[in-house]
Amino acid sequence: xxxxxxxxxxxxxxxxxxxxxxxxxxxxxxxxxxxxxxxxxxxxxxxxxxxxxxxxxxxxxxxxxxxxxxxxxxxxxxxxxxxxxxxxxxxxxxxxxxxxxxxxxxxxxxxxxxxxxxxxxxxxxxxxxxxxxxxxxxxxxxxxxxxxxxxxxxxxxxxxxxxxxxxxxxxxxxxxxxxxxxxxxxxxxxxxxxxxxxxxxxxxxxxxxxxxx
Amino acid sequence: xxxxxxxxxxxxxxxxxxxxxxxxxxxxxxxxxxxxxxxxxxxxxxxxxxxxxxxxxxxxxxxxxxxxxxxxxxxxxxxxxxxxxxxxxxxxxxxxxxxxxxxxxxxxxxxxxxxxxxxxxxxxxxxxxxxxxxxxxxxxxxxxxxxxxxxxxxxxxxxxxxxxxxxxxxxxxxxxxxxxxxxxxxxxxxxxxxxxxxxxxxxxxxxxxxxxxxxxxxxxxxxxxxxxxxxx
Numbered sequence: 001x002x003x004x005x006x007x008x009x010x011x012x013x014x015x016x017x018x019x020x021x022x023x024x025x026x027x028x029x030x031x032x033x034x035x036x037x038x039x040x041x042x043x044x045x046x047x048x049x050x051x052x053x054x055x056x057x058x059x060x061x062x063x064x065x066x067x068x069x070x071x072x073x074x075x076x077x078x079x080x081x082x083x084x085x086x087x088x089x090x091x092x093x094x095x096x097x098x099x100x101x102x103x104x105x106x107x108x109x110x111x112x113x114x115x116x117x118x119x120x121x122x123x124x125x126x127x128x129x130x131x132x133x134x135x136x137x138x139x140x141x142x143x144x145x146x147x148x149x150x151x152x153x154x155x156x157x158x159x160x161x162x163x164x165x166x167x168x169x170x171x172x173x174x175x176x177x178x179x180x181x182x183x184x185x186x187x188x189x190x191x192x193x194x195x196x197x198x199x200x201x202x203x204x205x206x207x208x209x210x211x212x213x
Numbered sequence: 214x215x216x217x218x219x220x221x222x223x224x225x226x227x228x229x230x231x232x233x234x235x236x237x238x239x240x241x242x243x244x245x246x247x248x249x250x251x252x253x254x255x256x257x258x259x260x261x262x263x264x265x266x267x268x269x270x271x272x273x274x275x276x277x278x279x280x281x282x283x284x285x286x287x288x289x290x291x292x293x294x295x296x297x298x299x300x301x302x303x304x305x306x307x308x309x310x311x312x313x314x315x316x317x318x319x320x321x322x323x324x325x326x327x328x329x330x331x332x333x334x335x336x337x338x339x340x341x342x343x344x345x346x347x348x349x350x351x352x353x354x355x356x357x358x359x360x361x362x363x364x365x366x367x368x369x370x371x372x373x374x375x376x377x378x379x380x381x382x383x384x385x386x387x388x389x390x391x392x393x394x395x396x397x398x399x400x401x402x403x404x405x406x407x408x409x410x411x412x413x414x415x416x417x418x419x420x421x422x423x424x425x426x427x428x429x430x431x432x433x434x435x436x437x438x439x440x441x442x443x444x445x
Contacts, residue, residue: 024392026246030325033241034423041430075301078319079293086286109433113426116289116328118242118320125316180408181400184238184419188400196393 004142008149010209015153017201021119022161023191024198028119033187036166046159048110050152053123055092056085057151060124061144065135081124089115123154161194168194223342227349233326234357235406238421240326243317244358245395251374254362255355256310257317260303262351264295264321265330266344272335273343279336288331289322296321325422326350357402364398365389 021027028049035045060081068074093111096104114120127147134143168190177186233239240261247257271291272279279287300318303311311318321327330350335343366372369389371379379385388394403419410416 026242026392026395027320029241029245030422031426032423034421034425034427035430036423037427038431041427044430075297078297078300078322079290082289082293082322083286086289105437109430113429116285116323116325118323121323122316122320125319129316178404180404180411183407184421185400185404185407188396188403192393192396192400195396196388199388199391199393 006209008146010206011146011149012153012156013205013209015150016157016160017198018203018205019154020157020161020198021122021154022158023195025122027122028117028158031113031117032162032165033184033191036162036169039163039166042162042166043159044106045110045113046155046162048107048114049117049119049158050155051107052085052089052092052111052114052120053151053155053158054148056088056120056124057127057147059088060084061127061131061147062140064128065132065140069132077125077128082121085120085124086115119154119158123151127151165191165194220342220345224345224349227346227351227353228356229353231350232353232357233329233350234354235403236417236419237326237329238419239329240324240354241399241421243320243324244354244361245392245399246317247314248358248362248365248395248398249369249390250313251359251362251366253310253313254358256303256307257314258351258355258358260299260314260318261321261324261326261354262348263299264292265327265351265354266347267295268292268327269330269335269343269347270340272331273338273340276336284336288328292327292331293322326354329422361398361402364402365394369394 015021019025022029022032031045031049035041063080063084064077068076068080089111093104093108096108096111127150131143131147131150134146169187172186172190175186181189227233231237234241234244243257243261248254268288268291272288275287275291296319299321300311303314303318330346334346338346363373366374367378368386369391371377371381371383371385386394389398407416
């Protein structure tokens with residue numbers, strides 16, 4: 001049991017620190033560059049991304065295993081996944097509006113913006129790529145759980161990157177870069193430095209988790 | 214003659230004046246991710262151009278048929294179809310390239326260049342104009358990708374298209390091939406672009422899709438507070 005927990009923790013924290021979706025894998029750069037200007041918007045966006053990523057993976061992963069792979073329809077993956085995500089986001093929006101209006105008022109704005117966001121489609125495809133092989137060796141339940149942990153970690157990683165970069169940006173705004181670098185270029189260069197700092201976490205997570213557990 | 218010139222203008226717009234990556238700031242994800250090698254960037258650029266041209270043609274041909282309310286799902290289905298075609302072709306004939314592009318090939322579906330051009334151009338213009346626009350944007354995208362990947366491959370790996378340029382005795386800057394190098398090269402190229410614009414007196418305001426998102430968020434927040442105020 002403890003070994004399983006350690007695996008989950010390793011997956012979760014490596015998705016945040018080592019394989020961070022925004023800073024290391026370049027998924028979801030658009031909201032990262034635009035929305036991180038405002039702290040409250042970054043938090044809302046990050047929360048909405050976590051919710052949508054986990055629910056989308058929860059739906060697409062079994063769909064891939066039991067519908068596409070079982071019927072040899074693997075080539076339909078892209079088209080099915082993007083449609084499922086588009087429908088899901090609409091469903092989440094309607095459900096929240098009807099049953100949890102308090103949550104809707106804080107996340108509702110962000111949901112339609114996430115539909116065509118590459119990090120959501122990215123996480124569903126990558127989860128299938130990385131964990132569908134596990135289905136044969138250790139059963140569907142475990143593979144499914146690991147895929148969900150991976151999706152949650154990816155979402156939290158997105159939130160962490162947004163929050164960190166929001167802080168970095170406020171500092172950059174007070175700085176005085178060369179004329180040509182003002183605006184977007186200096187933002188990209190500071191993103192490079194933030195991303196450089198995340199490279200320091202490589203290999204760290206496994207060691208820490210194995211030391212604790 | 215005037216007719217011809219305007220068609221030529223539509224084609225060339227995407228290459229410099231409305232360069233999708235450096236001036237319109239669309240599709241940054243793929244521009245950052247697959248530019249580690251020139252061959253990967255070229256493959257991505259060609260795949261993207263194919264999808265862009267095909268989806269522009271279909272969307273502009275169907276622009277009077279697609280109902281406004283569901284235009285986005287319709288576009289996504291059309292684009293996803295062509296992306297699937299590209300995926301199958303690359304998987305069958307160029308498996309190495311298919312592997313190196315990985316998830317970013319499927320992510321062409323949600324690439325803002327294609328959706329952006331569908332919304333900005335193809336849904337309002339004729340089939341021929343949209344084809345030219347797609348081609349021009351594609352060429353602009355390929356050129357930018359090749360430029361970026363050349364810088365990254367030469368500095369990071371000492372080679373260009375797999376041909377070794379820098380002798381082994383000189384150390385490579387591996388960081389250029391990794392994530393930080395992507396952001397850094399992109400930022401520097403954009404700064405160069407801004408500098409040239411200033412020199413030639415054509416400054417523009419760059420607006421990423423993220424900025425548009427933020428504006429939408431702010432707008433709906435303002436609407437909410439206005440509504441709340443009216444109710445109180």
